[in-house]
Amino acid sequence: MTPTHDHHATPPPRGSGTSTRRRVFRATLAAFVGLLVLGTALSIALMWPSADRVAPGAGVSDPGGEIVSARVTDVALAPCTTPGAAAASAASAPDSPTGAHTAPPPGADDCVEVRAELPIGKPVEFTIRGPAARGVALAPGDAVRLIAHExxxxxxxxxxxxxxxxxxxxKLLTIAIVFALIVITVGRWRGAMALLGVGAATTLLVLFILPAILAGKPPVLVAVVGATGIMVIVLYLAHGLTHRTTAALFGSLFGILFTAVAGFGVTRWLRFTGVSSTDDASLVIAVPTLQMNDVLTATIVIAGLGILNDITVAQASSVWEMRSLNPGLPQRQLYLSAMRVGRDHIASSIYTLVFAYAGAMLVMLLLLTTYPRDLIELVTSEQIGQEIVRTLIGAAGLVLAMPVTTACAVLFAAPPETDHGPARNPSAPFWRGNTAG
Structure with missing residues (x-):
């Protein structure tokens, strides 16, 4: 008797194996992100400085006396006189040309004599000299802060x-409130979360990174751990706990690590001391144990966080949009298409980084160009060389973070399971996968 074959038997679902692998992948990814967050938190806790170990910097940032508030009552122009000039003039012989008719120094009318009143009602007088006199423009009724010298x-x-x-x-608070209102009005909930992330990142910078460096912790390690914490907070708060955000985080972490390693090596290869301005010198006086070339590397790491966040998030979003528009696109083609978009973004980001640094150091560039020095000598000096290295290493970190972000995004952005499973939703939390609903 010929056996009967059941032609209507249901074959095993074609997507069952793929779904299992995706579940394992999602669980592994969630565990890795959890370990990353836990490791960052533990590192911050271990390096958190105690208040008694933070260098106070007494006598360096202190203006030299007690700072008091006062209210301006009268403002008048007066000839500028150099301290001690009157005594020197009186000591000159009466028939001496310099003693009889001394020409006023350049900018003689730039000095401003100000009368003010302290909160206790005591009248005081002070003089504003030079550029400050031209820029402050005080008027009766204005509040000022004075230094009282005994x-x-x-x-x-x-x-x-x-x-x-x-x-x-x-006034600064007013500007900040207006800025926040603009961001929330345009960005809605996403803008509000971005502001919250900025606030949390600033708190981490002020409460951990700066005190830890002053307390003698390794500046480069502090910068890497602090930058990682900032990225975790900013990215997940502003963009949600999704695969897309995780891809941007991994690309950002690669950029941070590259910038730290490259900065550490290059600053030593170029024999930078890290002391190129009066602020640097003041910091060395305040904290003599600081390795200033390591502080320079830390500044390179921190300075590139904003633009690094921008390029990695934009690149991950590009991959997700391409996958959404063409779910059947092969991963290799998806990667190549996203890289073409990323190259355009890289070009504009480099311009942003270069001109941001140029604008920040514009005054120093104007001052240095007034010196009679050869252009090559000027560019290769430590003062300018530090800014060039900051720009180049920061830009290199951006360029290399882009393909890493793209690769992670292509790997994480799986096509929708339309044949044997629910459709995917890229906005779902990564521990639930991309399942809609």
Missing amino acids: VVLDGTAEVNYSFYDVPRGG
């Missing part, structure tokens, strides 16, 4: 006052 003359203590700054906290 001097002893002939056994008598006197308090002299000098101009320190004008309070501008309220």
